[in-house]
Amino acid sequence: MNAATRADSVVIDPLLAFRHVTLQLAGRQILQDINLEMGRSEFICVVGPSGCGKTTLLRLLAGLVLPDAGEVIYKGKVVTQPASDIALIFQDYSKALLPWRTAAGNVSLALEALRVPKAERPARVARLLEKVGLEQHAGKYPAQLSGGMQQRLQIARCLAQDPSVLLMDEPFGALDAMTRQVLQDEVLDIAKAGRTSVFFVTHDLEEAIYLGDRVIALRPNPGRVAQVFDVHLPRPRNQLTTREDPEFMRLRRLLFDFIQDTHA
Amino acid sequence: MKWKGFVVPLGLLIIAQVCAQIFGISSDSLASPLQILKAAWVLLADGSLLKMTGQTLLSAMAGLFIGGGAGLGCAIVLGVNQNLSRLFRYPIEALRPIPSIAILPIFLMVYGFGYRLEIAIVAFACFWPNLIIGQAAISGIEPCMLEVSRVLGLKFVGRITKIIIPAALPRLFLAFRLAAAIALIVAVTVEIAMNPQGLGFELMFAQNSLRPEVMFAILLYIGIIGWGLNALLLLAQRRLFGATGSAEAAR
Numbered sequence: 001m002n003a004a005t006r007a008d009s010v011v012i013d014p015l016l017a018f019r020h021v022t023l024q025l026a027g028r029q030i031l032q033d034i035n036l037e038m039g040r041s042e043f044i045c046v047v048g049p050s051g052c053g054k055t056t057l058l059r060l061l062a063g064l065v066l067p068d069a070g071e072v073i074y075k076g077k078v079v080t081q082p083a084s085d086i087a088l089i090f091q092d093y094s095k096a097l098l099p100w101r102t103a104a105g106n107v108s109l110a111l112e113a114l115r116v117p118k119a120e121r122p123a124r125v126a127r128l129l130e131k132v133g134l135e136q137h138a139g140k141y142p143a144q145l146s147g148g149m150q151q152r153l154q155i156a157r158c159l160a161q162d163p164s165v166l167l168m169d170e171p172f173g174a175l176d177a178m179t180r181q182v183l184q185d186e187v188l189d190i191a192k193a194g195r196t197s198v199f200f201v202t203h204d205l206e207e208a209i210y211l212g213d214r215v216i217a218l219r220p221n222p223g224r225v226a227q228v229f230d231v232h233l234p235r236p237r238n239q240l241t242t243r244e245d246p247e248f249m250r251l252r253r254l255l256f257d258f259i260q261d262t263h264a
Numbered sequence: 265m266k267w268k269g270f271v272v273p274l275g276l277l278i279i280a281q282v283c284a285q286i287f288g289i290s291s292d293s294l295a296s297p298l299q300i301l302k303a304a305w306v307l308l309a310d311g312s313l314l315k316m317t318g319q320t321l322l323s324a325m326a327g328l329f330i331g332g333g334a335g336l337g338c339a340i341v342l343g344v345n346q347n348l349s350r351l352f353r354y355p356i357e358a359l360r361p362i363p364s365i366a367i368l369p370i371f372l373m374v375y376g377f378g379y380r381l382e383i384a385i386v387a388f389a390c391f392w393p394n395l396i397i398g399q400a401a402i403s404g405i406e407p408c409m410l411e412v413s414r415v416l417g418l419k420f421v422g423r424i425t426k427i428i429i430p431a432a433l434p435r436l437f438l439a440f441r442l443a444a445a446i447a448l449i450v451a452v453t454v455e456i457a458m459n460p461q462g463l464g465f466e467l468m469f470a471q472n473s474l475r476p477e478v479m480f481a482i483l484l485y486i487g488i489i490g491w492g493l494n495a496l497l498l499l500a501q502r503r504l505f506g507a508t509g510s511a512e513a514a515r
Contacts, residue, residue, distance in 0.1 A: 062415055088415045095408040100430050109426065113416040161416070 015040045015197055016061060016165060020070035023056060029222035030056050034070070036216065036225060040164075041195040043188075045212035047205055047255065049262050053223025054201045055091075058167045061199060062088045074165075084114060087158035089168045093150040097142040103129060103153050104138040110160035128156040132186070148179035152186075159190065166191065168200045172207070181239050184211060188237060205255045209248055210237055215255065219262050227258060295477035304481035312466075313485060320462035321489070323379055324444075324451035327386025332443045335391040336436055339398025340424065343432075349399070356395065364389035364450050368458060378461070382454045389450040390443040397442070401435035402428060434505045441497040448490050463489075 014037035021034040031053045038044055046054050059065045060072050063082040072079040074086065090096035097106050107125045116124065129135045132152040142150050151171055158166060168187070172180040188211060191198050202208050208215045212231050219226035229251055233242055242248055277297045284296030295303075307313040342349040364385055375381040405428060413427045429436075455464025463486050470478035
């Protein structure tokens with residue numbers, strides 16, 4: 001078997017790690033004994049049926065919730081609160097952007113939180129907006145931007161944190177297929193350029209294989225790691241050739257069967 | 265066809281005037297529209313209207329800003345701190361339903377007659393709607409937005425000034441507008457009941473001195489002031505937040 005499939009995965013010198021993480025919310029077991037490690041500039045995708053705790057994993061990494069047992073470790077320290085260099089991209093961009101601030105103002109918010117001096121902000125905002133192709137729309141309000149542009153804006157705001165880790169919660173779920181493919185490639189470029197680690201939660205199995213170095217499949221009730229698939233596809237990935245690669249199709253088959261099983 | 269709305273009120277006024285001309289009114293409680301207009305002109309011309317309006321509006325506005333401001337401040341504190349909110353839930357529920365005019369005897373003992381009495385009662389009345397609506401406004405803020413502020417690492421003050429207040433602002437302003445109407449009502453009520461100043465007092469004074477035309481003239485002015493105040497705040501609301509009262513239009 002070419003792609004190793006194993007329950008736990010070990011990385012040398014991990015950037016992020018879950019160690020025996022267990023979490024209950026409102027008396028319900030959400031996650032049970034999660035063990036995962038994530039290397040520097042690694043791209044991890046998480047898939048699984050709804051209610052398997054994908055988003056909760058991400059919120060643990062973000063420091064928005066704390067585990068009941070076990071620990072989440074980032075750069076050798078236990079995560080107890082949000083870290084300034086871990087950025088989170090929310091699923092629902094329309095709720096995550098401030099409607100009363102312009103595109104530039106929304107990006108500036110991250111710099112204000114980081115206490116960047118006022119004089120430096122405009123230049124940095126302009127650079128970040130240019131990075132996501134929104135330089136023409138700096139003065140527009142989120143409501144005046146399309147869904148894809150709003151999600152780009154959220155990405156720009158996260159990049160303002162100069163993150164080591166980018167957490168993405170089904171970021172392209174609400175976008176049309178074309179926009180989604182363009183943004184997938186942009187995220188790959190951004191991650192590569194900044195040597196950023198990405199923890200990407202998605203419903204879309206093909207998206208997971210296309211983007212990831214590893215795909216982690218969760219099983220629900222309670223949420224736990226079922227399988228880890230290593231993706232040995234050449235980079236840079238290409239929307240056409242990568243998706244036609246036999247290895248891509250083999251992985252797609254494996255993941256698809258796996259998801260079928262968990263639903264059965 | 266905007267003029268159609270004026271047909272009924274103007275018609276009634278004309279009928280009242282015609283009846284007064286034909287049958288003559290010699291009443292202690294009624295006056296013809298023309299007599300009322302004449303009295304209104306006299307009040308305006310001799311400056312007494314300006315004085316009494318000033319007294320009433322000063323009390324109403326001072327009470328509105330003190331009580332309303334305190335209400336909004338408390339709403340933000342309680343909205344941010346769940347424990348504090350639970351702790352004060354029953355005291356608020358107990359004090360809120362007290363009709364503001366019922367505390368007049370207490371405040372009269374404390375302050376005596378004058379501005380301070382009236383301002384204190386107006387402030388009491390304006391405190392509650394601002395507190396209650398303000399709290400609701402803050403608990404209605406999109407939780408995702410608060411998480412954004414946490415993930416970005418905004419500190420407490422930044423979170424309040426950059427996220428919570430702007431997000432709740434349209435509804436906070438609505439609370440303020442409702443409180444402004446209450447402020448005028450309570451100020452006039454205090455004057456009618458007790459306090460020897462302002463429009464309410466002059467209204468009662470005219471009635472007691474059997475001058476119905478002056479009484480109705482003052483009533484007319486009170487109506488105009490109330491309408492004007494609301495129109496002004498409504499205009500401000502539209503300019504600030506757009507017709508729908510949403511924050512998106514605030515630019």
